[in-house]
Amino acid sequence: MTSPNGLICFTNCLLPHEDGSLVEQDLWIDERRGTILDAQRTFYLRKERPARIVDLKGNILSPGFIDSQINGAYGFDFSVYEDDDSYRQGMKTVAERIVETGVTSLLPTLITQDKALYPKLLSLLRPFSTPTSATLLGWHAEGPFLNNLKRGAHAPPFLLTAPEGTATFEDVYGEPNLVDNEDWLMSGDGHTAGVRMITAAPEIDxxxxxxxELTKRGIVFSIGHSVCSSETATAAVRHGAAMITHLFNAMPQLHHRDPAIIGLLGASPHLSSPLSPLPPHPPRKSTFVSEPGISRPVHHIPTAILTEAGHSEAFDDTATPPLSPFYFGNSLTSPTSNTQSLSDAVAQLTVADKKGSRSELHLEKGQVADMAFVRPYYGLIVDGIHSHPNSVRLAYSAHPDGCIIITDGNSAMKILDPHLRDGVHEWRDGQRFIKDGYKLYLEGTTTLAGSVVTLDTSIRNFSRFTGCSLGEAIKCATYNPAKCLGIEHKKGTLRPGADADLTVLDRRGIVLSTWVRGKEAWVKGA
Structure with a gap:
């Protein structure tokens, strides 16, 4: 059903605002242009009222969900290439079917590949959509600049260092794929740079x-698969890192003397005032361990690695020592050198204090000191498996405005499908999974291989785990990821001029229908 004049009014509904509140309010859209309208301006300029009224009966009308880290779904894995036609069909299948989970935008994620395969995949994973599908926003490169000690399921022979800095990134991904383009979301012309986010370990050479430089080009740098210390993590954020990949997973766990990457959510103003001027911060050389003798097809993770790891790439597959004053994440070195590193860090802070850059004491109750240091966003897999509900609540309590809910299909990848029955399922390289609810086990073992949970389920879990309102949980899957990617003017909000990508939910958070650019793309039970 279409509107004769192209105007549609959603009424009797709750709209999630950007602060997480739910407000009873109407919303006007123009289905011909596929955009959200300013109702008053439209009425007075066009002298028209919407010819179609949609009564939502008190349900929630949310911006469409954004999944900024998804490895695959519906039988397709973004990291497996066979030929152009099957890959394009797989992209189309995921984009068209995932709208049933309320997702209207996604960032396909590639795990570490053979360097030779990146140009082929990058030429395919550019912004893409069909009239009834979610929008593929480009791609998220998770690797190959990762720390071997926290590699997860990433293949060790493909992990790289970046001795030439930005030039190495250009060499691996292709310089045209790292070109700054402010109109990347709207062009869809096949000439738009495809890389939108890069996960890398800042301690890697x-x-x-x-x-x-990557940040200047509009690419979100995300810290992940890393063992870096608090000092290095903080330096990365000062240089422009704006995100943490799957918080708690594939990184050192919180230690009270050096909270490492997780500690960025706290970022005490005592330590976070910028050192002036910002010093160059060359990383210490990391320990890079290669495992030779592993053979496999170019586009597959080696069976040998899967057998060894046997679980999600976000879980740790290599035991590493707990973080301590004598373990600074970059490498296992002598206590003498690490003690010196700690001394250097303290000396820097002492100099900063003497210069008066530390936040001043104040007497106002409930007022948090101003901080020049901007805490990064962080992705959370909210399945109750990758992170305990208490950990989820702890992170959200520390930094609610930075929280981004992700599915991160991990080793499950193509198994992400809300209709998939429990039982045994084929995976890759002759491996098979046993699906038991949301949990996945490697066949013949009790090894947890990850989970398969959709974004709408994750939002409901998040509200339960943290105790936050449904509106606040929705914000973590709409406005927060959009703002992180710099696209909040087009996606993830209900601002006039934004794309009319909408998800209708009941008051329990169940998806009832999904709209893509002003058109109803999916209806529950239809």
């Missing part, structure tokens, strides 16, 4: 030196 040369990576820190590339962060500022």
């Amino acid at each position: 040369g990576v820190m030196n590339a962060i500022a």
Whole structure:
């Protein structure tokens, strides 16, 4: 059903605002242009009222959900290439079917590949959509600049350092794929740079030196698969890192003397005032361990690695020592050198204090000191498996405005499908999974291989785990990821002029229908 004049009014509904509140309010859209309208301006300029009224009967009308880290779904894995036609069909299948989960935008994620395969995949994973599908926003490169000690399911022979900084990133991904383009979301012309987010470990040789330049090009740098210390993590954020990949997973766990990456959510103003001027921060050389003798097809993770790891790439597959004053994440070195590193860090802070850059004491109750340091966004897999509900609540309580809910299909990848029955399912390289609810086990073992949970389920879990309102949980899957990617003017909000990508939910958070650019693309039970 279409509107004769192209105007549609959604009424009797709750709209999630950007602060997480739910407000009873109407929403006007123009289905011909596929955009959200300013109702008053439209009425007075066009002298028209919407010819079609949609009564939502008190349900929630949300911006369409955004999944900024998804490895695959519906039988397709973004990291497996066979030929162009099957890959394009797989992209189309995921984009058209995932709208049933309320997702209207996604960032396909590639795990570490053979360097030779990146140009082929990048030429395919550019912004893409069909009239009834979610929008593929480009791609998220998770690797190959990762720390071997926290590699997860990433293949060790493909992990790289970046000795030439930005030039190494250009060499691996292709310089045209790292070109700054402010109109990347709207062009869809096949000439738009495809890389929107890069997950890398800042302690890897040369990576820190590339962060500022990559950020200038509009690419979100995300810290992940890393063992870096608090000092290095903080330096990465000062250089421009704006995100943490799947918080708690594939990183050192919280230690009270050096909270490492997780500690960025706290970012005490005592330590976070910028050192002036910002010093160059070349990373210490990391320990890079290669495992030779592993053979496999170019586009597959090696069976040998899967057998060894046997679980999600976000889980740790290599035991590493707990973080301590004598373990600074970059490498296992002597206590003498690490003690010196700690001394250097303290000396820097002492100098900063003497210069008066530390936040001043104040007497106002409930007022948090101003901080020049901007805490990064962080992705959370909210399945109750990757992170305990208490950990989810702890992170959200520390930094609610930075929280981004992700599905991160991990080793499950193509198994993400809300209709998939429990039982045994084929995976890749002769491996099979046993699906038991949301949990996945490697066949013949009790090894947890990850989970398969959709974004709408994750939002409901998030509200339960944290105790936040449904509106606040929705914000973590709409406005927060959009703002992180710099697209909140087009996606993830209900602002006039934004794309009319909408998800209708009942008051329990169940998806009832999904609209894509002003058209109803999916209806529950239809």
